[in-house]
Amino acid sequence: MGPNVTETVISCRSVSKIFGPDPVGHLARLKADPQTSSVGYVQAVRDVDLDIQRGEMLVVMGLSGSGKSTLVRCLSRLIEITGGSVTIEGQDIASLSETALIDLRRRKMGMVFQSFGLLPHRTVLDNVAFPLEMRGQDRSTRYARAREMLDLVGLKGREGYFPRELSGGQQQRVGIARSLAIEPDIWFLDEPFSALDPLIRREMQDEFLRLKGLLNKTIIFITHDFDEALRLADRIAIMKDGRIEQCDTPDQIVLHPATEYVAKFTAEIDRARVVRAGSLARPLAAVPEGDATAATLTIRDLARHLVADRRAVIPVADAEGKIIGGMDRQEALDVLLGDAK
Amino acid sequence: MTRPAARSSGMAGLLLALALFLAFGKLLLPEGLIRPPEWLVQPFADWINAAFYFLQNDLGLMALTRAFSDVVEWLLDVTANLLYGKSRWPDIGPIPWIVVAATAFMAGYALKGWRLAALSGGTFVWIALMGQWKWAMETLSVIVVAAPFSVFLGLVMGVLAWRSPRFERILNPILNIAQSLPHFAYMIPVVVFIGVGPKAGAIVTIIFSVPPMIRMTLLGLKRVPEEVIEAGKMAGSTRWQLLSRVRIPTARPEILIGVNQVIMQCLAMVVLASFIGMPGLGQKLLQLLQALKIGLSVEIGVTIVLLAVTLDRLSKAWALRLPEHDEPSARWLHRNRLLVIWLSLCIAGLVLAQFVPYLHEVERKQALSVAGPIDAAMDQVIRVIAPVTAWLRWFLITWVLIPMRDAYLWLPFTAVLALLAAVGWAIGGLRSALICLGYFGLIALSGWWDRAMITVYMVNISVLIAALIGLPLGIWAARNPPRAARILLICDTAQTFPSFIYLIPVIMLFGVNDVAVVAAVVVFAAVPIVRYTIEGLSNVPPELIEAAEMSGATRRQTLWHVRLPMALPTMLVGANQSVMFSLFMVIIAAFIGTQDLGQEMQRALSSTDVGKGLVLGFAVAVMGLMTDHLITRWSEDRKRALGF
Numbered sequence: 007m008g009p010n011v012t013e014t015v016i017s018c019r020s021v022s023k024i025f026g027p028d029p030v031g032h033l034a035r036l037k038a039d040p041q042t043s044s045v046g047y048v049q050a051v052r053d054v055d056l057d058i059q060r061g062e063m064l065v066v067m068g069l070s071g072s073g074k075s076t077l078v079r080c081l082s083r084l085i086e087i088t089g090g091s092v093t094i095e096g097q098d099i100a101s102l103s104e105t106a107l108i109d110l111r112r113r114k115m116g117m118v119f120q121s122f123g124l125l126p127h128r129t130v131l132d133n134v135a136f137p138l139e140m141r142g143q144d145r146s147t148r149y150a151r152a153r154e155m156l157d158l159v160g161l162k163g164r165e166g167y168f169p170r171e172l173s174g175g176q177q178q179r180v181g182i183a184r185s186l187a188i189e190p191d192i193w194f195l196d197e198p199f200s201a202l203d204p205l206i207r208r209e210m211q212d213e214f215l216r217l218k219g220l221l222n223k224t225i226i227f228i229t230h231d232f233d234e235a236l237r238l239a240d241r242i243a244i245m246k247d248g249r250i251e252q253c254d255t256p257d258q259i260v261l262h263p264a265t266e267y268v269a270k271f272t273a274e275i276d277r278a279r280v281v282r283a284g285s286l287a288r289p290l291a292a293v294p295e296g297d298a299t300a301a302t303l304t305i306r307d308l309a310r311h312l313v314a315d316r317r318a319v320i321p322v323a324d325a326e327g328k329i330i331g332g333m334d335r336q337e338a339l340d341v342l343l344g345d346a347k
Numbered sequence: 348m349t350r351p352a353a354r355s356s357g358m359a360g361l362l363l364a365l366a367l368f369l370a371f372g373k374l375l376l377p378e379g380l381i382r383p384p385e386w387l388v389q390p391f392a393d394w395i396n397a398a399f400y401f402l403q404n405d406l407g408l409m410a411l412t413r414a415f416s417d418v419v420e421w422l423l424d425v426t427a428n429l430l431y432g433k434s435r436w437p438d439i440g441p442i443p444w445i446v447v448a449a450t451a452f453m454a455g456y457a458l459k460g461w462r463l464a465a466l467s468g469g470t471f472v473w474i475a476l477m478g479q480w481k482w483a484m485e486t487l488s489v490i491v492v493a494a495p496f497s498v499f500l501g502l503v504m505g506v507l508a509w510r511s512p513r514f515e516r517i518l519n520p521i522l523n524i525a526q527s528l529p530h531f532a533y534m535i536p537v538v539v540f541i542g543v544g545p546k547a548g549a550i551v552t553i554i555f556s557v558p559p560m561i562r563m564t565l566l567g568l569k570r571v572p573e574e575v576i577e578a579g580k581m582a583g584s585t586r587w588q589l590l591s592r593v594r595i596p597t598a599r600p601e602i603l604i605g606v607n608q609v610i611m612q613c614l615a616m617v618v619l620a621s622f623i624g625m626p627g628l629g630q631k632l633l634q635l636l637q638a639l640k641i642g643l644s645v646e647i648g649v650t651i652v653l654l655a656v657t658l659d660r661l662s663k664a665w666a667l668r669l670p671e672h673d674e675p676s677a678r679w680l681h682r683n684r685l686l687v688i689w690l691s692l693c694i695a696g697l698v699l700a701q702f703v704p705y706l707h708e709v710e711r712k713q714a715l716s717v718a719g720p721i722d723a724a725m726d727q728v729i730r731v732i733a734p735v736t737a738w739l740r741w742f743l744i745t746w747v748l749i750p751m752r753d754a755y756l757w758l759p760f761t762a763v764l765a766l767l768a769a770v771g772w773a774i775g776g777l778r779s780a781l782i783c784l785g786y787f788g789l790i791a792l793s794g795w796w797d798r799a800m801i802t803v804y805m806v807n808i809s810v811l812i813a814a815l816i817g818l819p820l821g822i823w824a825a826r827n828p829p830r831a832a833r834i835l836l837i838c839d840t841a842q843t844f845p846s847f848i849y850l851i852p853v854i855m856l857f858g859v860n861d862v863a864v865v866a867a868v869v870v871f872a873a874v875p876i877v878r879y880t881i882e883g884l885s886n887v888p889p890e891l892i893e894a895a896e897m898s899g900a901t902r903r904q905t906l907w908h909v910r911l912p913m914a915l916p917t918m919l920v921g922a923n924q925s926v927m928f929s930l931f932m933v934i935i936a937a938f939i940g941t942q943d944l945g946q947e948m949q950r951a952l953s954s955t956d957v958g959k960g961l962v963l964g965f966a967v968a969v970m971g972l973m974t975d976h977l978i979t980r981w982s983e984d985r986k987r988a989l990g991f
Contacts, residue, residue: 079577082581084577084580084581104585104586108583108584108585109583111580111581111582111583112582112583115581116581117577117578117581119574119577119578120574121572121574122574123572123574123575123577123578124575124578125575125578125579125592125593125596125597126597126599126670127596127597127599127670128596129670129672136579136582136592137581137582137583139592140582140583140584140585140588141583166672166673166674167672168669168670168671168672170669170670171671171672181578184578184582185581188583194581
């Protein structure tokens with residue numbers, strides 16, 4: 007899975023963020039002696055290593071207080087990190103001057119916020135055009151672009167409204183349109199749908215998947231909702247107490263949880279909806295006869311087929327039709343029936 | 348951590364015992380413990396005068412203030428020409444009153460709708476028809492100049508305080524003192540630097556009304572949601588863009604509430620600035636009150652009240668107005684219809700005024716006046732209630748006021764200090780005890796102990812009576828929500844009146860004496876008590892009341908055991924305001940003839956004695972600050988105890 011040519015866009019090396027009176031000193035003390043008391047300090051992010059590829063969609067998952075929002079703010083340098091380094095396209099962002107950082111944000115980054123972060127005194131159109139205004143684009147170009155963005159998120163006709171006159175879902179559409187106005191390469195979404203009710207949330211997730219298909223962007227998406235993570239992610243990073251417990255594809259997380267904590271998370275999940283044929287495929291000595299099944303289909307998608315097919319090993323083929331291995335039918339049925347180990 | 352209650356109350360008890368011992372052992376005390384001895388009194392006034400002399404003459408500050416006041420004077424001349432036709436540049440005034448009234452009407456309509464339009468338009472029609480146009484415009488021209496200055500200064504200083512925490516730390520205590528200084532304390536230095544007249548009135552108004560603007564700007568900037576700022580940063584805003592296009596516009600509601608407060612402070616000050624020769628409604632009212640012309644002063648009073656309510660409602664409506672979208676298909680004419688209507692009304696007014704002079708200017712002899720009937724009616728009323736008021740006056744003076752005043756003056760100052768320390772200790776431990784001692788110690792050192800005790804007694808008795816009236820009224824009003832809303836509206840409206848206004852009815856009823864002062868202060872001080880009692884009681888969480896009802900509590904039990912304890916922190920805020928208001932009012936009422944700090948302050952004002960005036964002002968301020976400290980501390984402890 008993932009893009010064929012991998013190019014790291016964002017790279018974190020032992021990133022730490024500590025809040026408190028003397029964060030840098032405290033980090034040094036912790037390095038010297040991990041037993042140092044942390045009273046009066048909050049270690050929001052601890053020693054995170056992470057590489058994000060171009061075009062990848064990484065979901066950062068964790069309960070509230072696990073440091074996921076802080077981590078994403080470290081990536082965009084909305085907050086300064088205490089230790090380690092963050093590089094974006096090979097450039098250490100901590101070393102950027104204020105002007106260079108502003109320029110980077112104006113050209114490359116967009117962000118969507120949990121409670122929308124819209125400017126209450128500006129119309130929808132002016133909110134979406136805001137980043138373009140900051141770049142100093144003239145009025146007619148920025149309005150044209152903003153209208154285009156509003157069309158894209160389905161808010162045509164609401165240009166003159168003020169944020170308070172819109173529903174939560176509509177406000178978040180404005181937030182999304184604003185974050186896309188400058189055509190960013192890197193798109194941060196900080197729990198974008200958490201403030202919405204379940205029905206609207208579902209609708210917005212579909213909308214998001216549609217947009218994601220249209221635009222080829224590197225996406226860092228934060229959520230505390232595991233179902234949402236499974237639904238949207240290429241890779242999931244699960245955070246606890248500021249550390250990344252595991253960072254892997256959804257089916258690997260479900261099939262091979264790295265820690266107790268991750269296992270607890272995945273316990274309630276219907277694996278058949280997550281695990282794909284590809285991840286059950288093992289190398290084959292000899293290719294079995296008959297039709298191969300597509301690697302991207304989930305076990306749930308294959309349920310009928312699995313029950314009907316009598317072969318012990320079912321061949322699995324990738325998108326080009328090349329056989330990549332064989333899936334053990336019994337193992338697949340175990341996943342389907344929920345009694346896999 | 349909880350403070351060791353037992354030990355602290357023990358210490359408070361000890362101090363209380365000391366206070367009682369000093370009071371009852373007065374006969375045994377040496378003179379030095381009864382009145383602050385000569386050697387203790389410091390010549391603060393001389394020090395301040397020396398400092399001012401240095402500022403004024405050696406530092407050349409005079410030139411700077413003169414330059415600033417010249418700018419203000421030029422602006423005052425322009426507005427004076429436009430509003431009431433003073434012969435100065437641009438020499439096009441006065442604008443016909445009908446045009447001003449139409450403008451006020453349209454402003455009200457645009458901001459809130461028909462009712463506000465009727466109020467604001469009607470106010471100006473009343474002013475014109477009553478023949479008070481020139482006075483009202485004299486007053487208004489100062490506000491028109493002073494308010495923008497204050498708003499601008501407050502905005503700049505608020506932003507600076509927000510940018511630099513160190514500046515905020517320096518500014519905060521200054522603002523605290525500034526907001527506890529009585530109006531007169533501001534006037535004396537201004538008279539020294541600028542002289543008397545409209546210019547001085549405008550400048551004292553500017554200085555007086557800046558503090559709330561600074562506070563509200565700072566508050567607004569701090570309240571901007573973090574995500575909005577982050578969104579601005581992610582959009583690639585520079586710091587300046589972030590401040591000017593994200594933070595300040597998002598803080599708009601708080602900033603506009605600040606503007607509202609500035610305008611109301613300006614009006615209150617402008618009216619009082621009549622004491623330093625500021626012409627206008629205030630001066631007229633002062634003259635009429637001094638001549639005891641009740642009917643005419645009622646007319647002016649109504650005008651001031653109408654003006655206050657109009658200005659308050661207009662600026663509040665502006666602050667609270669939520670943005671609304673236009674239909675996308677709307678034409679230019681439709682979108683700007685209010686502007687077009689206003690312009691056509693103005694043109695129509697200008698043309699009409701050319702042909703009908705009455706609509707341009709109402710001559711004094713054409714003016715309506717209800718003073719005669721009011722005087723007659725008042726005579727009737729007073730004749731009817733005179734026995735009651737006379738008895739009340741006699742009773743209060745002989746049995747309450749004079750004994751209390753004598754008691755306060757009789758108390759040895761050491762006993763008062765020990766008592767305050769005891770109260771401080773009981774509420775906030777050692778720190779509060781020291782704060783109380785420090786503040787009142789300063790009064791003892793200033794040499795104005797006796798005068799200060801008279802002020803203290805007037806404030807105490809007034810707040811006590813105000814609480815006796817205000818608490819039951821508040822509790823009664825909070826019993827049913829529509830009634831609570833009505834009473835709150837009355838309180839809000841009453842709070843917008845400049846304090847001066849409260850003197851008219853009391854002088855009418857009681858004449859010129861201490862009872863009138865106390866009555867004015869009581870009314871003024873009861874308003875915040877009623878208001879915060881209602882607010883505190885109405886905001887008790889309903890599930891608590893339901894829980895009490897389900898436990899079988901009667902209404903009285905619910906009130907005593909659930910609602911009042913829960914409402915106490917809010918009610919304490921009301922008590923705090925009440926004390927502040929009565930301090931200010933007692934000082935203002937001094938011109939009726941009290942023998943307290945206020946009277947001395949008036950003397951300092953007429954002899955332009957900056958040192959004395961400021962010492963007296965600070966003496967009043969420390970009383971306010973001490974009360975504020977104690978009540979805030981208590982209220983916060985209660986809040987914490989209740990888990991808010």
